Amino acid sequence: MVSFNQQGINCTVSGCLDQEAVRSLWNGRSSILDPDTAFLWLSEIEYCDSAGVAFLLELVSTFAAKGASLKLVSPSEQLKKFIILYDLNDFFIEEAK
Template sequence: MATFKQQGDNCSVSGRLDQDAVIRLWSGRSNILEPDTACLQLSGIEYCDSAGVAFLLELVSIFAAKGATLKLISPSEQLKKFIILYDLNDFFIEEAK
C-alpha cells in the first residue's frame, strides 16, 4: 500500500502504488493531498503499475481542475521504466528544481 506524507507544500509517496492500492485510495482521491501541495515526490515508490500511474495523473487532473499545478517529481527507478515505456516524460520531472 502506498503512503502519502505531507511536508509543507510537498508530499512524499512511498510503498506500492498498484491496482489494489488504487482501489483503496480512489474514493478519497480528492482529499488525499493538502490543497496547497505543489510537488509530489515519487522517489519512495517501490512498485507502480498502470493503475498507479493513472492514479497519479488523476491527482494532477484534480489540481488542474482547481486551477492549480501539481508537479510529479523524482520518480523512482521502477517508475522511470514505466514512464519511458509509455512515453510519459511530459508528466514527470526528473529532479525537483
C-alpha cells in the same frame, strides 16, 4: 501499501502503488493531498503498475481542474520504466526547480 507523507507544499509517496492500493484510495482521491501541495515526490515508490500511474495522472488532473499545479517529481527507477514505455516524460520531472 502506499503512504502519503505531507510536509508543507511537498508530499512524498512511498510503498506500493498498484491496482489494489488505487482501489482503496480512489473514492478519497480529492482529499489525499493538502490543497496547497505543489510537488509529489515519487522516489520512494517501491512498485507501481499502470493503475498507479493512472492514479498519479488523475491527481495532477484534479489539481489542474482547480486551477492549481501539481508536479510529479523524482520518479523511482521502477516508475521510470513506465514513463519511458508510455512516453510520459511531459508529466514527470527529475527534480523540482
